[in-house]
Amino acid sequence: MSLESQAIAHLESLKKDSNYRSLKRFNFSVSEIFDNSKDSKSSQTPTLFNLASNDYLALARDKDFNQAFLDSKLFKEHCHFSASSSRLLSGNFEIYSHLESHLKSLFCKEALLFNSGYHANIGAISALSALNVLFVADKSIHASHIDGLKNFKPTHFKRFLHNDMESLEKILSANAPLYDAVVVLSEALFSMEGDFTNLKQLVALKEKFSNMYLYIDEAHSIGSVGANGLGLCAKLGLLERIDFIVLTFGKALASVGACILCNATFKDYFINTARALIYSTAIPSINVARTLFGFLHLQDFNMQRKHLNAIATEFRESLKTHLPLEILGDYNIVSLVLGDNARAVQFSTKLLECGYFAPAIKSPTVPRNKALLRFSLCADMESQHLENLVKTLQKIANAN
Structure with missing residues (x-):
């Protein structure tokens, strides 16, 4: 069977399993989304209430903030x-150091910028996997964590039941003494659950396992959680106890972009070993400046965080109250299971037919x-948007 035939067979299998994905074209306005994927000859563009955005503080569409x-x-x-180059060649503009220094002042840890959360996770985790370490991951961690472990020996990677500390402790008790270090991977706010x-x-x-390190991904909590939006680790006053954030x-x-917060030794280690950093063209300085601007003004959005909560x-x-389903x-x-x-x-x-955009989240x-x-x-x-x-949803559930 040819390569193309194999690809077609795989796509047909996905369609049969209701797991086929396709790209749509959208424009945005406030919390609405405009679907441009339909026939361009149509005079009407469907307007949908967008429930799939991660713009939690609505800053991406805040005209005053953007101006x-x-x-x-x-x-x-x-x-x-x-940037026209990787950071290790000629792409390390001054603004990178400004942002990393500001993050250090906020979190009391060294900061190292990456092009995205995906790059940060596959870069850092892959680099750590070269050491004598056991990774123990929550079963619901993000795909980027898993991809960081793909080339790692399966015998050095275990998973515990989602948010189940008893499950985790059993694994640690049986395995921590066998390794120089155990790195526990989790998300601060889980992206799906x-x-x-x-x-x-x-x-x-x-505190119980002296060789345990904590690796916490704040992707969905930074900006939106805590008094000044500094995330869950800061909100709980546990920054100094977390090794990698x-x-x-x-x-x-x-x-756009991401960073990993850690100590000075690990920052140097990642600069020298994280391939996702070493071999990627750095993100443009305008984006780094935008991120720094956001952090400088995070404390201004406590009202937005209060309203969001x-x-x-x-x-x-x-x-x-109204749906007999798992929430x-x-x-x-x-999430509605x-x-x-x-x-x-x-x-x-x-x-979608009723004007709401909430894509199905499917395996894997x-x-x-x-x-x-x-x-x-x-x-x-x-509130009225969500009441409606x-x-x-109640009507749809009752009809099924």
Whole structure:
């Protein structure tokens, strides 16, 4: 069978399993999304309420915030659209050091910038895997963590049940003495389940196992969690107890890129061994300046965070009251578990017909029997929007 024939067979298998993916074309306006994927001859462009954005503070579509950045000294002095080189060659502009220094002042850790959260995770985890270390990962960690471990010996990688500290402790008790170090991987706010990790209990285990290191991904909590948006580790006052913290800038920060926070030794180690850093053209300085601008103003958005928490609480409680389905989430990521791919696609399609954009989340992103709809709430949404959504979901559920 030819290579193309094999690819076609695989695609047909995905379609049969309701797991086929395709790209759509969108334009955005506030919390609405405009679907341009339809026939261009059509005079009407469907307007949908967007429940799939990670723009948690709504800064990407905040005209005043964006204009303030364009008027800033940061923008005017660092408006370069390409680094044209990796950071280790000629692409390490001064603005990189400015941002890393500012992050160090906020988190009391060294910071190392990467092009994305994906680059940070595959770069750092792959680099650490060259050492005598056992990785123990929450079963719901992001795909980028898994990809960082792909070339690692399977015997040095174990997984514990999602957010189950008893499961984790059993693995640590049996295996920690066999390794120089054990690195426990988790997310601060899980991207699909929407629940927070048991960070205090993880730190307590770290006290018990002296060779345990904690690697926490704050991708979905940086900017939107904590009094000044500095994430879960800072909110709980546990920054000094966490060895590696990943921050991404393409969600609540409304920019692009990521960083890993760690000590000076590990920063030097990653500079010398993280291939995702060494062999990637650096992101443009204009994006780094935008990220720094966001961090300089994070404390200005406490009202947005307060509102986000309020509507998320109302929405979760309303779903639990009106729908006989499993509801997941502790904050602004709320998931409706539907079981299989076909049912998740069916719910998503019905919502689309009613003006709501909430794509089905299917395997392998989630387990095959845990396909779901993921509702990503943002600070420019209002209670009435979400009340209407609950009523729509109730109608769809009753019809099925």
